[in-house]
Amino acid sequence: MFTGLVQGLGTLQSIDSDKLRITCLPPSSELIMLDLALGDSVAVDGVCLTVVDILSQGFIAVASPETRDRSTLGSGAQYVNLETSLKVGSKLGGHFVTGHVDGTGTLKSAVQTATSWEMIFNTASAQVARYILSKGSIAVNGISLTVADCNPEGSCFMAAVIPLTYAETNLQYLVPGSLVNLEGDILGKYVEKFLRLGAASPEDLGWDSQVPRSLENMTSTFLAEHGYL
Template sequence: MFTGIIQTLGTIRPLAGDYWQISCVNHASESVMGDLAYGDSVAVDGICLTVEEILKDGFIATASPETLRRTTLGKEQAEPRYVNLETSLRVGSKVGGHFVMGHVDGIGRMVSAQQTATSWEMTFTAPDAIARYIVPKGSIAVNGISLTVADYDPEISQFKVAVIPLTYAETNLRYLVPGSWVNLEGDILGKYVEKFLYGGKRDLAADPDASRDEITPTFLAEHGYL
């Protein structure tokens, strides 16, 4: 489990087979490499990967076919490829963002990024598998970064977030251009609410287009959530 608070940037490149090499790139690398051990979990752009070999300034991990299918690792992108890195949450540590599992639900694209007086307003697309968990002022992980949804337009499946300058400068958001792929993970709390509402009668994760009642404030009130 992670919190969506990025510790440092890294680069990633494919090796033979399903192996990937992740290397830290800046002065904050000690926050990741300081006590990194074989078998540890590290969120790489929001993807939970297991450390299989430790290098001087990084590590090697395996990405399964399912991971490649569901995440940006399976997409061709320009090099160098910068990734956000975060080690797993320790018991008793501060939770500065929200609970991020590292289990990417799907990928979206950046639509636009506009600088304002106090932040960057960034807009992303979201596939149906994630869109149903997006609510204004709720949490979403974009490339492993815990962000708050500022606005959501269900008609075009796009959401907007306001990114503070520190987050923009310290993560790979600053390298995104319109059309860039991003990993998206919906809030785990929304997934449990959905599970309780439907009682496990439908496998919505496997079939995002399955018929379902619309979750509205009225629907939640009728089921005791408001």
């Protein structure tokens, strides 16, 4: 689990069909390497990878063919965003990011304003678009961003990126057409599933027949009768 608050940049090099060499760049390399251990999870451009070897200024990670196909890791990105996994008790300044990207998108435009960079992204993936909504959270290359606006389908959205985030992540290197990894808010995915299951009959799901058939029937009276209040 990650927060979407990038700790530094690195470079990526493919060294085998399933292995990647990630070199951490200063000045944040010490932060990434501080207590890195074999088996640790690191978000590389928003993709959760497992450390299988530790180098003096970086690490080797395994990326399956599916991971490469679903993300930008197979496209030879020059700079990648890095974040080590969330530790118990750490501050959660972004939002919960799993590192399991839903798909990719492209940068449409980036315009600098007096207070931010207004960046517009497109995605052709319905799996991504379904979780994008105005004022919701989205991870772009592992960066926790807030959707400022989007079209009804969610296939085009805009995020206002503060100068600090822009300058310290690989957003600064993107040009129109650049591919990015996208991960929707995991909370929205669970809500969607609960609503979908709520529309099905308890018998179809193998549940007790007393389970309410919709969220509207999940009343305080029902909860009290079944020992939840």
